[in-house]
Amino acid sequence: MVDSEMTMDSLRDQVLKFAEERDWEQFHSPKNLAISVSVEAAELLENFLWLTPEQSSTLTNDQLAKVSDELGDVLICLVNFAARLKINPLHAAAQKIRKNQEKYPIEKAKGSAKKYTEL
Amino acid sequence: MVDSEMTMDSLRDQVLKFAEERDWEQFHSPKNLAISVSVEAAELLENFLWLTPEQSSTLTNDQLAKVSDELGDVLICLVNFAARLKINPLHAAAQKIRKNQEKYPIEKAKGSAKKYTEL
Amino acid sequence: MVDSEMTMDSLRDQVLKFAEERDWEQFHSPKNLAISVSVEAAELLENFLWLTPEQSSTLTNDQLAKVSDELGDVLICLVNFAARLKINPLHAAAQKIRKNQEKYPIEKAKGSAKKYTEL
Amino acid sequence: MVDSEMTMDSLRDQVLKFAEERDWEQFHSPKNLAISVSVEAAELLENFLWLTPEQSSTLTNDQLAKVSDELGDVLICLVNFAARLKINPLHAAAQKIRKNQEKYPIEKAKGSAKKYTEL
Numbered sequence: 001m002v003d004s005e006m007t008m009d010s011l012r013d014q015v016l017k018f019a020e021e022r023d024w025e026q027f028h029s030p031k032n033l034a035i036s037v038s039v040e041a042a043e044l045l046e047n048f049l050w051l052t053p054e055q056s057s058t059l060t061n062d063q064l065a066k067v068s069d070e071l072g073d074v075l076i077c078l079v080n081f082a083a084r085l086k087i088n089p090l091h092a093a094a095q096k097i098r099k100n101q102e103k104y105p106i107e108k109a110k111g112s113a114k115k116y117t118e119l
Numbered sequence: 120m121v122d123s124e125m126t127m128d129s130l131r132d133q134v135l136k137f138a139e140e141r142d143w144e145q146f147h148s149p150k151n152l153a154i155s156v157s158v159e160a161a162e163l164l165e166n167f168l169w170l171t172p173e174q175s176s177t178l179t180n181d182q183l184a185k186v187s188d189e190l191g192d193v194l195i196c197l198v199n200f201a202a203r204l205k206i207n208p209l210h211a212a213a214q215k216i217r218k219n220q221e222k223y224p225i226e227k228a229k230g231s232a233k234k235y236t237e238l
Numbered sequence: 239m240v241d242s243e244m245t246m247d248s249l250r251d252q253v254l255k256f257a258e259e260r261d262w263e264q265f266h267s268p269k270n271l272a273i274s275v276s277v278e279a280a281e282l283l284e285n286f287l288w289l290t291p292e293q294s295s296t297l298t299n300d301q302l303a304k305v306s307d308e309l310g311d312v313l314i315c316l317v318n319f320a321a322r323l324k325i326n327p328l329h330a331a332a333q334k335i336r337k338n339q340e341k342y343p344i345e346k347a348k349g350s351a352k353k354y355t356e357l
Numbered sequence: 358m359v360d361s362e363m364t365m366d367s368l369r370d371q372v373l374k375f376a377e378e379r380d381w382e383q384f385h386s387p388k389n390l391a392i393s394v395s396v397e398a399a400e401l402l403e404n405f406l407w408l409t410p411e412q413s414s415t416l417t418n419d420q421l422a423k424v425s426d427e428l429g430d431v432l433i434c435l436v437n438f439a440a441r442l443k444i445n446p447l448h449a450a451a452q453k454i455r456k457n458q459e460k461y462p463i464e465k466a467k468g469s470a471k472k473y474t475e476l
Contacts, residue, residue: 006213007126007127008127011209011212014216015212015216022225022230024228027232029172029173030167030175031170031175034166034175037193038157041157041193042157042396042399044157045156046396047153048153048392049389050384050389056149057148057149059204067204068204068206068211068214069218072208072211072216074193075197075209075211075212085187087183087187087190089190090130091125092187092190093130093134093194094133095188096191097133100137100195110142111141112141158287161279162280167273168270168277169265169470172410245447252451252454253450262470267411268413268424269405269408269409269413272404276399276401276402280398282394282395283395294391297387305387305442305444306452307452309438309446313435313446313447314450316432316435317450323425329363330432331428332363334429334430334433335429338433339375342379344378347379348378351381
């Protein structure tokens with residue numbers, strides 16, 4: 001399969017096969033995988049720790065390659081986590097967007113960084 | 120669009136449109152979005168804080184609905200982050216799996232939770 | 239005891255007594271407490287998500303009160319975690335500063351945000 | 358100073374001196390330091406990722422030394438963060454314990470892992 005044909009479903013299959021081949025399912029409780037998502041997200045964040053907002057938009061190729069790897073790790077862990085709980089990540093995101101549309105109506109939220117509880 | 124047709128590309132388009140309509144792009148530096156991924160990942164994790172590994176595999180419907188919402192938030196932030204840096208998240212994950220296959224060869228990694236640096 | 243007499247030792251005693259009175263020690267494995275530190279640290283961070291670096295230095299009294307509460311939560315969880323493993327947090331920090339002094343010698347590290355591995 | 362005389366105040370002084378000597382204050386906005394607390398907390402957590410709750414209580418000396426170092430990092434970042442905002446971390450924690458005593462009265466919270474909003 002070439003990358004251009006990659007879908008969320010085929011990613012999930014690859015992630016599950018990777019774990020199964022290594023007999024790692026014994027470690028992959030939803031709790032442990034939720035931890036792994038958080039740990040990988042922090043590794044992604046670490047790359048931006050001392051950057052200004054502007055610098056974070058103009059990464060060097062080396063920085064971008066490292067960030068892309070960490071982003072990949074977060075998604076791999078998230079997809080693994082979702083699969084164990086039989087959640088479709090794309091559906092979960094689509095449903096959350098619909099909820100956010102109600103929590104943040106355009107006319108109220110426009111240009112504001114306030115949380116919906118303070119709008 | 121019905122959810123069953125949802126793809127990573129259409130999710131990205133929805134996420135970017137949501138931000139654009141609310142004039143939120145001014146807040147969405149890659150640095151801030153990396154923070155948002157980490158914050159949302161911790162909110163996901165909070166749901167599992169006091170659960171045993173076994174309890175985390177047998178969530179109630181209420182718990183599962185909450186977890187699904189938080190999972191959606193993590194993916195939304197991750198997709199937004201990736202789009203700002205023009206990274207394709209599925210490609211980044213596929214590339215990372217290939218690297219992991221080299222770091223964790225089946226014969227060495229089988230049944231072990233050790234980090235590749237300790238294998 | 240008035241707050242001005244508060245020490246790390248008396249904080250630890252208060253934290254352990256709080257858990258014991260509520261029969262919560264059953265939940266307080268080092269693993270769970272390590273999760274709690276991370277979850278609380280993310281709640282602290284959430285307060286700064288959309289702020290500019292400058293805004294983060296000039297918080298309103300309301301923001302400061304909220305941040306102080308979250309900071310308290312992080313320290314409480316950290317002290318609880320350390321106590322379960324019989325680690326003295328102040329000693330651990332002092333020892334780490336000594337290591338950092340070797341990793342980041344003044345002449346090399348001055349004015350640089352680089353990681354010690356890149357100095 | 359020997360470690361046995363270490364207090365939160367002397368730790369703060371050491372942390373601030375360390376940053377000042379390296380001209381690092383320019384990077385230490387409260388926002389960046391809040392990120393650093395979260396990143397270090399995740400590094401601490403990573404040590405427990407694949408451990409069972411039981412294993413997390415019986416660390417080897419090597420594991421304990423690594424955990425102690427990471428714990429030190431979290432406290433160093435937290436103390437630095439607090440100092441920039443002129444918050445006394447011990448007072449913040451003591452105040453939060455008092456609030457928690459109201460949120461989690463012993464008779465209601467005893468033996469329960471529920472959040473105060475669900476008690």
